[in-house]
Amino acid sequence: MNWITIAWPMVAAACLTLGLIELRIGLARPADAARLLFSVSAFATATVCGIELAIMQADSPDQVKALLRWGDIGVGVMIASLTAFIWVYFRSGNKWLALAGPGLYAAGVIFDFLPPRRSLTYLQITGLRTVETFGGASYRVAEGVPNPLNVLPYLGALMLLVFVVDASLRLARRGARRRALVVGGSVAFWVLAAIAHSALIESGIVQMPYLFSVSYLVILLAMTYELTTDVSAAARLGRELQESERRMDLAGAAAGLGMWSLDLTSDEVWATAKTRSLLGFAETESLNQARLMGAVHLEDRDAVRVAFETSLRNGRDFDVEHRVQIPGGETRWIAARGRVERDSGRRPILMRGVVLDISAQRRSQLDLQQLQGQLAHTSRVSMMGQLASALAHELNQPLGAILRNAEAAELFLQHDPPDLDELRPILADIRADDQRARDVIERLRALLKRRSIEPRALAVADLLGNIAMLTRADAAARRVTLEIESGSGLPQVMGDWVHLQQVLLNLVLNAMDAIDESPGNSRQIAVRARYSGGREVEVAVSDSGHGILPEKLGIIFEPFFTTKENGMGIGLSISRTIIEAHGGRIWAENSHSEGATFRFTLPAAVESLSS
Numbered sequence: 001m002n003w004i005t006i007a008w009p010m011v012a013a014a015c016l017t018l019g020l021i022e023l024r025i026g027l028a029r030p031a032d033a034a035r036l037l038f039s040v041s042a043f044a045t046a047t048v049c050g051i052e053l054a055i056m057q058a059d060s061p062d063q064v065k066a067l068l069r070w071g072d073i074g075v076g077v078m079i080a081s082l083t084a085f086i087w088v089y090f091r092s093g094n095k096w097l098a099l100a101g102p103g104l105y106a107a108g109v110i111f112d113f114l115p116p117r118r119s120l121t122y123l124q125i126t127g128l129r130t131v132e133t134f135g136g137a138s139y140r141v142a143e144g145v146p147n148p149l150n151v152l153p154y155l156g157a158l159m160l161l162v163f164v165v166d167a168s169l170r171l172a173r174r175g176a177r178r179r180a181l182v183v184g185g186s187v188a189f190w191v192l193a194a195i196a197h198s199a200l201i202e203s204g205i206v207q208m209p210y211l212f213s214v215s216y217l218v219i220l221l222a223m224t225y226e227l228t229t230d231v232s233a234a235a236r237l238g239r240e241l242q243e244s245e246r247r248m249d250l251a252g253a254a255a256g257l258g259m260w261s262l263d264l265t266s267d268e269v270w271a272t273a274k275t276r277s278l279l280g281f282a283e284t285e286s287l288n289q290a291r292l293m294g295a296v297h298l299e300d301r302d303a304v305r306v307a308f309e310t311s312l313r314n315g316r317d318f319d320v321e322h323r324v325q326i327p328g329g330e331t332r333w334i335a336a337r338g339r340v341e342r343d344s345g346r347r348p349i350l351m352r353g354v355v356l357d358i359s360a361q362r363r364s365q366l367d368l369q370q371l372q373g374q375l376a377h378t379s380r381v382s383m384m385g386q387l388a389s390a391l392a393h394e395l396n397q398p399l400g401a402i403l404r405n406a407e408a409a410e411l412f413l414q415h416d417p418p419d420l421d422e423l424r425p426i427l428a429d430i431r432a433d434d435q436r437a438r439d440v441i442e443r444l445r446a447l448l449k450r451r452s453i454e455p456r457a458l459a460v461a462d463l464l465g466n467i468a469m470l471t472r473a474d475a476a477a478r479r480v481t482l483e484i485e486s487g488s489g490l491p492q493v494m495g496d497w498v499h500l501q502q503v504l505l506n507l508v509l510n511a512m513d514a515i516d517e518s519p520g521n522s523r524q525i526a527v528r529a530r531y532s533g534g535r536e537v538e539v540a541v542s543d544s545g546h547g548i549l550p551e552k553l554g555i556i557f558e559p560f561f562t563t564k565e566n567g568m569g570i571g572l573s574i575s576r577t578i579i580e581a582h583g584g585r586i587w588a589e590n591s592h593s594e595g596a597t598f599r600f601t602l603p604a605a606v607e608s609l610s611s
Contacts, residue, residue, distance in 0.1 A: 002137035004209070008053040011213050015046040018220055021227065030343075034089040038223060041081035048074035049213035056139035056209050061125035064142045068119045069112045072153065075194075075212055076105050079160055082187055082219075086167050089183065092174070093167030101159035108152030121202055123147045131207050139209055146202055154195060161191040179226070186222035190215050260338075261352035262289060264312075278334060278357050280326040297323035297331065304336075311340055312348050321358065333362040406430065455494045455582065457605040460529045460537055461486040463497070467504045467527065471512075475525075480512055483526045490531050493602040495582050500602075503575045503586075507541040507598050510571065514545030514596065522594075535604050536584070542597040547590045556588055575600075 019042030026035030051071040058064045080102040087098050112120045119125065122144035132138050168184025171177075193215045200206040258275030262268075269287035276283060279295050296304050300322035311318040318338035323331050338353025409426045468484045475482040504527070511525045526542045548556065559573040579586040579600045586600035 004056060004137045004139055008049050011217060012046040012049040014220055015042045015049065018223060019043045034085055037081050037085040037088060041078055041085060044074050044077040044081060045213050045216045048078065052210045052213055058128065058140050061128060064128065065119045065125055068121050072109050072112055072120050076109050079105050079156060083160055083163060086164055086187060090167045090171045092170040093163055097159055097163035097166060101156050101163055104159060105153050105156030108149055111149050120147055120150055141207055157191055157195050161188055164188045182222045182225060186219045190219050258355040260355065261350060263350055264348050275355055278355055279324055295324050297325055315340060318351065318353060332357055333359045454496050457492040458495050458497060459492055460490045463500055464527055464529060467501060467508060470505060471508050478512055479523060480515065481524045485526065485528045487530045490529055490537060492605040493537050494605050495602055499578045503578050506571045506575050511541055511543035514543050518545055536601040537604055538599055538601050540597050540599045542591060543595045545595045547594065548588060548596045553588055
């Protein structure tokens with residue numbers, strides 16, 4: 001064993017080691033093309049290093065010729081991969097120079113494999129000569145007739161040199177002078193040294209082994225320096241990121257926010273301690289998309305899944321509220337917000353966002369809904385107080401008729417024999433009057449009953465007709481003309497019968513109050529329903545009163561705002577709450593001639609539209 005058989009394997013080992021390191025870095029997500037290309041160059045150099053050592057120990061000209069042929073391919077791979085590496089790593093350079101270098105070299109290598117399969121370096125190898133060197137080491141060198149086509153690889157190498165110098169100068173002008181000098185300078189040095197040294201060997205001026213691989217150590221040192229610099233920068237950046245993450249986590253915890261991100265390519269989830277606490281995960285638990293979805297309450301999973309898929313498909317922000325079941329039985333309401341990040345091909349690669357515990361707000365909303373229900377019930381009781389005298393009058397009519405018919409029946413029963421023919425119509429009248437009185441009482445019971453909204457398909461004409469019956473007596477007492485008009489072809493609406501009765505009753509009674517001071521011949525109220533297509537039915541209540549002051553139009557639906565001396569200011573506020581809970585809108589406007597009009601919309605029933 002001598003220094004030659006030690007040095008070349010050491011160079012090959014160094015190339016393989018750095019090549020493997022660069023390959024590992026290049027294969028990380030996202031892949032680094034520059035690092036992958038350099039690893040190819042390092043592996044090719046290790047191969048050329050073995051070929052050079054084999055040439056120095058060859059026993060015949062034919063063996064040298066075959067080794068030179070494969071060595072030309074190895075050097076060609078080195079030149080092509082280094083060219084691509086500089087192009088990607090520097091992101092600068094002349095495209096035609098980048099193509100010219102590997103192209104000319106490849107054109108020369110082709111002749112290595114064309115008949116009569118001469119070596120690109122020598123037309124004929126006449127013999128091998130043993131050269132003794134210091135330390136008792138020896139190696140073989142070839143002697144022969146140079147091949148004139150060998151000028152093509154040299155031209156290719158020169159084009160690579162020009163390309164590297166040009167790309168380095170462009171990079172330096174952009175401010176990256178250190179990288180241009182270290183990396184570009186080392187590659188340029190290797191190309192220049194390889195060209196000069198090979199030319200001296202093949203012209204017979206010097207008797208030395210090929211040093212393509214050994215001179216590549218300059219590039220290895222430069223890339224090791226770059227790698228060390230990158231590792232140092234990454235370590236510093238990692239410390240800064242950890243500090244930034246701690247600050248972000250502290251700020252998020254102070255605001256009650258948990259932060260998270262989902263890598264859509266690897267299905268890995270990063271989450272702050274606050275997020276894990278809110279969702280019921282352990283600090284060290286490994287998370288993925290399926291694990292996150294498993295924490296969502298079973299009844300809310302479909303909604304969360306639809307929101308997630310919509311965000312990925314349309315690029316909209318992920319925005320959903322859902323429940324999570326915490327180990328131990330606690331249920332929390334969580335507001336999740338997120339945004340998708342995409343690569344250059346518009347493919348989603350990452351979603352990051354925040355979560356917030358909104359359990360307290362949800363409980364407050366539930367309490368508010370219960371309070372609104374109680375308030376609506378109070379409002380209905382108050383309206384019944386206003387209608388009490390009129391409804392009492394309406395009940396007196398059937399009750400009085402029942403009494404008179406009962407007295408008449410007693411008289412007919414006193415006949416001997418009883419007049420049954422006369423009794424039958426009297427009993428039918430009693431039954432009809434009893435049904436009439438029962439209907440009045442049932443309407444009262446329904447309005448006075450406290451209940452939540454239960455929407456179902458309703459006929460608008462029936463709804464308006466019922467309001468007409470409830471307010472008929474009061475309208476007559478106040479000498480008000482009440483006109484009910486339900487347009488033809490009205491679809492059914494989705495709503496709760498009792499709550500919608502309350503809205504209409506409130507609007508009609510308000511309209512009666514508005515025209516109390518109007519002359520007797522112009523005391524009119526019109527309730528109209530119309531459908532103009534689409535998915536909504538509009539109902540309007542118009543009066544012939546004095547109208548609403550323009551500055552009051554925007555605030556009449558606010559709680560506790562009233563224009564009446566003894567008003568509570570909750571009727572219109574409750575009406576707005578009920579209509580909005582049905583998915584509709586309510587507003588007021590002054591009529592063109594006189595009075596005001598209150599309008600509200602209700603969603604049409606889907607089955608009614610389809611029919």
